[in-house]
Amino acid sequence: MSEKTHDVLLVGAGMVGAAAACLLARAGFSVAIIEAREPQPYDPSAEVGLRVSAFSPGAVEILAETGAWRQIESQRHCAYRRMRVEDRDESALLEFHAPEFGLERLGTIIENDLVQWSLWQSLQAMGGVEIICPDRLESLDYEGNELVVHLAGGSQLNGRLLIGADGANSRVRKMLGIEQQHWEYGQHGLVTVVQTEQVNPGVAWQRFMAGGPLAFLPLQDGTSSIVWSRPQAEARRLLELDEGSFLAELQEAAWTEGQAWPGVMRSCGPRASFPLTMRLSQRYSGPRTVLIGDAAHVVHPLAGQGVNLGLLDAAGLVEVLIDARRNQADVAGEKTLRKYERWRRSEVEIMARGIHGIRGLFTPESLAPIRKLGLGLVARSWTAKEAFIKRAAGKNRNAPALARGEALTDLLRPQAN
Numbered sequence: 001m002s003e004k005t006h007d008v009l010l011v012g013a014g015m016v017g018a019a020a021a022c023l024l025a026r027a028g029f030s031v032a033i034i035e036a037r038e039p040q041p042y043d044p045s046a047e048v049g050l051r052v053s054a055f056s057p058g059a060v061e062i063l064a065e066t067g068a069w070r071q072i073e074s075q076r077h078c079a080y081r082r083m084r085v086e087d088r089d090e091s092a093l094l095e096f097h098a099p100e101f102g103l104e105r106l107g108t109i110i111e112n113d114l115v116q117w118s119l120w121q122s123l124q125a126m127g128g129v130e131i132i133c134p135d136r137l138e139s140l141d142y143e144g145n146e147l148v149v150h151l152a153g154g155s156q157l158n159g160r161l162l163i164g165a166d167g168a169n170s171r172v173r174k175m176l177g178i179e180q181q182h183w184e185y186g187q188h189g190l191v192t193v194v195q196t197e198q199v200n201p202g203v204a205w206q207r208f209m210a211g212g213p214l215a216f217l218p219l220q221d222g223t224s225s226i227v228w229s230r231p232q233a234e235a236r237r238l239l240e241l242d243e244g245s246f247l248a249e250l251q252e253a254a255w256t257e258g259q260a261w262p263g264v265m266r267s268c269g270p271r272a273s274f275p276l277t278m279r280l281s282q283r284y285s286g287p288r289t290v291l292i293g294d295a296a297h298v299v300h301p302l303a304g305q306g307v308n309l310g311l312l313d314a315a316g317l318v319e320v321l322i323d324a325r326r327n328q329a330d331v332a333g334e335k336t337l338r339k340y341e342r343w344r345r346s347e348v349e350i351m352a353r354g355i356h357g358i359r360g361l362f363t364p365e366s367l368a369p370i371r372k373l374g375l376g377l378v379a380r381s382w383t384a385k386e387a388f389i390k391r392a393a394g395k396n397r398n399a400p401a402l403a404r405g406e407a408l409t410d411l412l413r414p415q416a417n
């Protein structure tokens, strides 16, 4: 381990932390990244992984700038151009087609393991990054304008800025004493890969029902990755059913007379479930420290936004740091970090509270007429639909430049006064 003082110490090389490290190294910052778990090589001949995510067009632009996209693109992935959101009895319906909004696609479904492994390989190939794995952050001290990070393995690292990308139970956040607003939905997201009699026509389909939404996301081979949000005890019961009984219940939940798809369920892979919560941090920064990704916020997966928001944080932070360096400001100074915090926290809150509100519309207590009215208003308002899609795509006005398609090399160019 080097004795030098790094510009940035990053804790956590999940999808968000690893992407941030790649961008920072490409921007010329010296980075040390600490990760507790050794990443697993991605095996393209194995069954599709249980954890997949819908990556927005903006998130894909960011992944391209990390250098990982080329490898991801050469493996299994599925772009979708159509999204359908409906009520249990189809009385409320929203449809989105990418070209209507000037987009080539609404999103791309990719296995988390593939993204994680591709980012890890990019990191390893990159100069200016020291990777410390497996090891974990234990404690933190300040020495003048520097931080000293102590690791479980007994070594220590010096840096100017610490980025906490260490997930929902972030140790960095706890060490800073940052409070969170916390909503327990009492629900679990049950995930599995389902084969339907007719192949998925490349549509992301979501049905809202009492108890929680059911989503079918298209995979490259025509199967679908599902996320079925159910009350906790219900999710446990569904996990324990034999495959036939599980598929029968899934079919009953997804079935509508006369609807062509999803139709008949043929088979499914292994099943797992994850607790669903929303957590919003009161602050995203502390002395010489910032939070990104799930360390800062966790949202309900119904809008498939968790990792997308995290990648936007990473791109936004890099943009702010490049700007501070150009202006010869302290990149870990309070002014710089507050600028990042104000920007990303307000953007995340808009999305998170929107998702929370949509979820609320579809709880059993919510009245169907209100639900119909809400969805109907959005469906009829082009402006509301466009605003929603642009934000979900990571392409709204306040999105980081990298998500809107600017290249990192452009951000690094000296700017005329």
Ligand SMILES: Cc1cc2nc3c(=O)[nH]c(=O)nc-3n(C[C@H](O)[C@H](O)[C@H](O)COP(=O)(O)OP(=O)(O)OC[C@H]3O[C@@H](n4cnc5c(N)ncnc54)[C@H](O)[C@@H]3O)c2cc1C
Pocket (backbone or CB within 6 Å): 011, 012, 013, 014, 015, 016, 017, 034, 035, 036, 037, 052, 053, 054, 055, 135, 136, 137, 138, 165, 166, 167, 168, 170, 171, 189, 191, 227, 274, 275, 292, 293, 294, 295, 301, 303, 304, 305, 306, 307, 308, 309, 310
């Ligand atoms: C069912 C479900 C479906 C989802 N679907 C989508 C979707 O379609 N689209 C989407 O955008 N999002 C989705 N999400 C959310 C998404 O999975 C998360 O937002 C994302 O994985 C968070 O990434 P992260 O890198 O911030 O955190 P993590 O993936 O949690 O990574 C944190 C890393 O930090 C490391 N670490 C932790 N503590 C330490 C320490 N002390 N020292 C060193 N290392 C440490 C961990 O080992 C880990 O590698 C879904 C979530 C669920 C539950």
